[in-house]
Amino acid sequence: MAATIDLTLDAADAQLLAAFWRTALGYVDEPPPAPFRTREEWHASFDLPEDDSVDDGAWLCDPDGNGPRLAILKVPEPKTAKNRLHMDVRVPGHGTPEERWARISTESERLVRAGGTVLEAFDGHHIMMADPEGNEFCVGAGPA
Structure with a gap:
């Protein structure tokens, strides 16, 4: 198990x-x-x-x-370094690479409105972001 x-x-x-x-x-x-x-x-x-x-x-x-x-x-101490482990937020759905990228971009824009920050975009693959306290995570395509 x-x-x-x-x-x-x-x-x-x-x-x-x-x-x-x-x-x-x-x-x-x-x-x-x-x-x-x-x-x-x-x-x-x-x-x-x-x-x-x-x-x-x-x-x-x-x-x-x-x-x-x-x-x-x-916790009392601030974040001081890059995460050693991060989450990947997977946007569901199939389609062409362009359609998947459009869904990833739309999701990252939604998360910016919720308080996140875009750190770097890897065009066509994923977008690296940070939550409101700087914890890194990625937005990418996932299963349908």
């Missing part, structure tokens, strides 16, 4: 990044684990420092249950 993975992003502002990645991936807020009814109730069950807020984290999931879960956690 294969293991599953979750992805965790460090953040200065967990809620800002959560809003971006909800938009980018079509993810939703993950419900708290049973038996908790809210994230606040779950968070309060831990022995955490007083200044630790439930808003210092966000937990997202694929509403269809296919993709990995995404945790976004506030």
Whole structure:
């Protein structure tokens, strides 16, 4: 049996990044684990420092249950280097290379409006971008 993975992003502002990645991936807020009814109730069950807020984290999931879960956690230190691991946002659909590139370009424009930044375009193949806190990711063609 294969293991599953979750992805965790460090953040200065967990809620800002959560809003971006909800938009980018079509993810939703993950419900708290049973038996908790809210994230606040779950968070309060831990022995955490007083200044630790439930808003210092966000937990997202694929509403269809296919993709990995995404945790976004506030950390005190800033991002200082290029990611050693990045996500690829895959735009579905087949067609000619020109049609695939048009879908990739349209998706990157949508993500710029959501707060992302284009870093470099590799014409016809993929676009390297950064989320609102500078975490690199790529937008490319994927399966239909």
